[in-house]
Structure formats: structure tokens, C-alpha cells
Amino acid sequence: MSALLRNPKAWVALLCLLPLLRLVGLGFSGGLGANPIEFITRSTGTWTLVGLLVTLSVTPLRRLTGRADLVRYRRMLGLFAFFYACLHFVTYVWLDQFFDPAAIVRDIVKRPFITVGFTAFVLLLPLAVTSTHAMMRRLGRRWQQLHRLIYVIALLGVIHFLWLVKKDLTEPLTFGAVLALLLALRLPWGVALLQAARSRFVSAKY
Amino acid sequence: MLIRQPNDIPPSEITPPEVYRERRRFMQGMGALAAGTVLGAAPDADAGIRLAGVRASPYKLDDERTPYKDVTTYNNFYEFGTGKSDPAKHAGSLKTRPWTVAVEGEVRNPRMYDIDTLLKLAPLEERVYRMRCVEGWSMVIPWAGFPLQEIIRRAEPTGNAKYIEFVTLNDPRQMPGQRSRVLDWPYVEGLRLDEAMHPLTLLAVGLYGEVLPNQNGAPIRLVVPWKYGFKSAKSIVRIRFVEKQPLTAWMAAAPREYGFYSNVNPQVDHPRWSQAKERRIGEFFKRDTLMFNGYGEQVARLYRGMDLQKFF
Numbered sequence: 113m114s115a116l117l118r119n120p121k122a123w124v125a126l127l128c129l130l131p132l133l134r135l136v137g138l139g140f141s142g143g144l145g146a147n148p149i150e151f152i153t154r155s156t157g158t159w160t161l162v163g164l165l166v167t168l169s170v171t172p173l174r175r176l177t178g179r180a181d182l183v184r185y186r187r188m189l190g191l192f193a194f195f196y197a198c199l200h201f202v203t204y205v206w207l208d209q210f211f212d213p214a215a216i217v218r219d220i221v222k223r224p225f226i227t228v229g230f231t232a233f234v235l236l237l238p239l240a241v242t243s244t245h246a247m248m249r250r251l252g253r254r255w256q257q258l259h260r261l262i263y264v265i266a267l268l269g270v271i272h273f274l275w276l277v278k279k280d281l282t283e284p285l286t287f288g289a290v291l292a293l294l295l296a297l298r299l300p301w302g303v304a305l306l307q308a309a310r311s312r313f314v315s316a317k318y
Numbered sequence: 319m320l321i322r323q324p325n326d327i328p329p330s331e332i333t334p335p336e337v338y339r340e341r342r343r344f345m346q347g348m349g350a351l352a353a354g355t356v357l358g359a360a361p362d363a364d365a366g367i368r369l370a371g372v373r374a375s376p377y378k379l380d381d382e383r384t385p386y387k388d389v390t391t392y393n394n395f396y397e398f399g400t401g402k403s404d405p406a407k408h409a410g411s412l413k414t415r416p417w418t419v420a421v422e423g424e425v426r427n428p429r430m431y432d433i434d435t436l437l438k439l440a441p442l443e444e445r446v447y448r449m450r451c452v453e454g455w456s457m458v459i460p461w462a463g464f465p466l467q468e469i470i471r472r473a474e475p476t477g478n479a480k481y482i483e484f485v486t487l488n489d490p491r492q493m494p495g496q497r498s499r500v501l502d503w504p505y506v507e508g509l510r511l512d513e514a515m516h517p518l519t520l521l522a523v524g525l526y527g528e529v530l531p532n533q534n535g536a537p538i539r540l541v542v543p544w545k546y547g548f549k550s551a552k553s554i555v556r557i558r559f560v561e562k563q564p565l566t567a568w569m570a571a572a573p574r575e576y577g578f579y580s581n582v583n584p585q586v587d588h589p590r591w592s593q594a595k596e597r598r599i600g601e602f603f604k605r606d607t608l609m610f611n612g613y614g615e616q617v618a619r620l621y622r623g624m625d626l627q628k629f630f
Contacts, residue, residue: 145402145403146388146391146402146599146600147392147402147597209604210604218592222592223590225591275590276590276591278452279396279572280396280498
């Protein structure tokens with residue numbers, strides 16, 4: 113038990129579970145409001161996007177701090193993003209549409225934001241399946257190529273959010289801005305910027 | 319749905335015993351209000367006070383009513399923020415007294431009504447209407463109010479009056495949501511004159527027999543039950559008779575998505591989502607959306623010969 117408490121991964125996992133625990137708590141205390149299904153859909157969707165962005169921030173953070181071990185958390189963070197995406201998808205299929213395949217197909221074709229969101233979810237599947245060490249070894253170089261799909265997935269996720277809101281774009285645009293920043297930091301000048309910041313940080317320290 | 323002709327109503331139903339009890343409760347309410355003023359209670363202290371003499375009306379539904387708590391904590395009123403719970407959280411800053419409503423434009427009798435005069439203009443009746451939001455959820459709400467035509471008749475529209483424009487209060491100090499430019503303030507809505515004259519079109523001043531809470535559009539709001547909810551302008555300060563079709567707030571914001579008519583229509587989808595079904599608040603399964611929100615028998619004639627795909 114104490115070993116578990118000393119394991120930072122356990123703490124990160126617990127942190128990642130908090131949004132779910134909050135939903136369950138609100139559900140039991142009647143705190144989900146007048147439209148609980150909408151609340152759950154919104155919440156799981158939001159946390160999927162947060163999870164994707166947190167996963168995407170591992171590499172820039174590693175470059176900024178020079179702490180290579182941060183990459184150890186990336187798989188778990190990515191899988192939590194996938195976990196919330198699954199909850200989001202199940203909420204839609206089960207609570208929102210109640211397993212009506214005809215309605216779901218119609219919805220996916222008809223509503224552009226559902227089309228985009230569904231595409232993002234489907235693209236997440238191969239990434240989750242190939243997240244194990246064994247798969248990494250088996251795929252070798254192609255593993256990294258495959259997992260670059262997360263850039264597309266995050267972008268589709270932001271578009272999915274952007275297209276569903278009626279008017280107030282503040283929230284989706286905030287996600288979009290953070291994503292743009294995280295992607296820009298991967299461009300050559302972004303990497304250079306991070307390295308410059310790091311050398312400054314390091315020289316100030318000694 | 320049960321809409322009986324007025325002559326079918328037995329006399330016993332016209333003055334229900336509750337009215338007497340309600341009057342008594344109203345008197346108690348006035349006492350509470352006076353006390354609230356002295357003690358400096360929240361500005362929204364009027365909400366929850368029984369309205370006196372609200373008559374039963376033939377406009378009722380067999381559908382179960384949406385609980386008061388849901389009606390008053392889950393709605394759109396962008397003047398107080400774009401979240402569904404924002405109106406309930408922030409509408410306390412709205413002051414509904416003093417309040418005036420200007421009736422102006424193409425009329426022979428323009429008039430500035432004081433809200434308390436307006437409340438006594440016509441007998442208040444309870445009307446239980448379906449409310450369908452353009453976002454795909456719905457409620458069943460017992461409003462208290464009087465038909466808009468009561469004001470129109472008194473105003474005597476001229477031959478030039480073809481439309482009516484409704485304008486909501488524009489005061490960012492009272493309405494914090496107006497500090498953001500999410501819509502072009504003030505909120506403007508409109509109806510064609512014949513829609514405005516329709517007996518279903520209501521000016522509501524109450525909810526569940528009580529004074530309308532701020533978040534639901536106090537002190538006076540429009541209720542047009544066969545149109546999407548946003549057509550029913552809240553906290554109205556101006557009713558203007560005009561010749562040209564008004565440019566409404568949502569048409570200005572997204573002309574491709576929100577038309578002037580905005581009649582509830584399961585066959586005409588919003589460009590980004592289907593309007594075929596709706597979630598009635600409190601229900602698990604979605605239900606089919608009804609043409610004209612179930613009021614087709616009463617209002618379909620207003621749109622005879624019109625292409626509703628084009629005039630959405």
C-alpha cells in the first residue's frame with residue numbers, strides 16, 4: 113500500500129479518475145441538473161479533450177524541463193483520454209439514442225459535428241489497441257507514425273465541439289488555442305524555442 | 319391535447335375555489351414582500367408570490383408539467399450568460415420595478431404602460447403550453463398571462479402595421495451577460511401581425527400561478543408555443559408595430575441557422591442538427607417532435623401556401 117502511495121503513477125491515475133468520481137457523486141446527490149444526459153455528455157466530452165491536450169503536452173514539457181522520464185506518463189494519460197471518449201460515446205449511444213442503430217446512423221451522416229466526433233473516436237481505437245509495449249516493439253518505426261494520428265484526433269475533437277455550440281464559442285476556441293500552441297511547439301522553431309527556454313532556465317539554476 | 323371552446327366550459331370551472339384561496343395567499347405574500355423590502359431582501363423577492371385571480375383557461379394539456387425547479391434553473395437567457403444555469407444564478411441583479419413597456423410605431427394609440435397597469439389590463443389566465451427549444455429539449459409549462467391581442471386591440475394598429483418587434487431590456491449593469499458581445503444587444507424578436515393576434519400568443523407575467531421569476535423573463539415576456547423558445551422574447555420593454563419584417567437578434571447572429579418564422583417543424587432540420595426528436599426534461603426516452611409543436615390545428619392556417627422549408 114505504501115509502495116502504491118509512493119508511486120507517482122498511482123497519483124496521476126487517481127487524478128485522472130476525479131472527473132468520473134465527480135459525475136458519480138453528482139449523480140447520487142441529484143446534482144446533474146434538469147437535463148442529466150446532456151450534463152454527462154458535455155462533461156465526458158470536455159474531459160476527453162482535456163485528456164488529449166494533456167497527453168499532447170507531455171513532449172513539449174519534456175523538452176522544456178529536460179526530464180525524459182515524463183514520457184512514462186504519456187501512455188496512461190492517452191488511455192484516460194480514450195477512457196473518457198468511451199464514456200462519452202457510450203453516453204451518446206446508450207443514454208442519448210438508446211441503441212437505436214437507425215437513428216445513430218442517420219445522426220452520424222446528418223449532423224456534421226457527430227460525423228467529426230465519431231471519426232475522431234474511431235481513429236482513437238487503433239491507438240488504444242497499439243498502446244502496449246509488445247505492440248510498440250512489433251510496429252517499430254511505424255508505431256510512431258501511427259500515433260501521430262493524435263494530432264488529427266485532437267483537431268477533430270475541437271471541431272466537434274466548435275460545431276455543436278449554438279453561439280458562444282469561448283470554450284471550444286480556448287481548447288483550439290491550447291491545441292494550436294501545443295502543435296506549434298512541435299514545429300522546428302517551437303522546439304528551438306523550448307530548448308532556448310530550457311537552457312536559460314538551466315543556466316539560471318546554476 | 320385538450321383545447322375546449324370557451325362555451326364548453328362549465329361555469330363551475332370558470333371561478334375555481336383555488337382563486338379564493340389564492341387571494342388569501344396573495345395577501346400573505348404582500349405582507350412577505352413588504353417585510354422583504356424593509357429587510358433588504360434579494361431584488362427578486364417578488365418571485366414565488368401568488369398572483370391574484372388567475373383564472374383557469376381552456377388551454378391545458380394532459381402532459382405532465384415540468385417541475386418548477388427545472389423550469390426555473392434550466393433555460394436560455396443569454397442576457398445573464400450562455401450556460402443553462404446562468405440565468406438562475408445571475409438574474410438576481412435584474413430590477414423589475416419600476417418598469418415600463420412602450421407600445422409604439424404604426425398605431426393610432428401609442429402608449430407607455432407602467433408594468434402594474436399592464437398587469438391589470440386583462441384578466442390573467444393559466445395556460446399550460448409545450449415549450450420546445452431549438453436545441454432539442456422541451457418542457458410543459460403552466461404560464462399565467464393574457465393574450466397579446468389585448469394590447470394590440472387597444473393600440474389600434476394602422477394599415478401599415480404588418481409586423482411587431484419586441485425588444486428586451488438593454489442594461490449591462492442589470493444583465494451581466496450583455497457585457498459579452500455574444501449577440502447584438504438589445505435582443506430583438508418579431509412576429510407577423512396575424513401571428514401576434516393569434517389567441518395562443520400570450521404575454522406571460524407568471525409561472526405556476528406565481529410572479530414570474532427574473533430568470534424566466536420577468537416582469538413580462540412573450541410566449542408563442544408553436545415556435546422555438548427563442549422567439550418568445552423575455553423582459554420586454556418595447557412593443558413596436560412596423561411595416562417591414564424586423565431583423566431579429568438570432569437572424570442577425572446566424573441567418574443561415576435561424577429564420578424569422580422559426581416554427582417548430584420536425585421536417586426542417588437545423589443546419590447542424592436534426593429537429594425530428596426532442597428530449598422532454600425529466601424523461602429518459604426522446605419523443606417525436608410535433609409539427610407546430612402540436613398546435614397545428616390552431617395555427618397551420620397562418621402558413622397556408624407557404625414553403626416552410628424556405629420560410630424556416
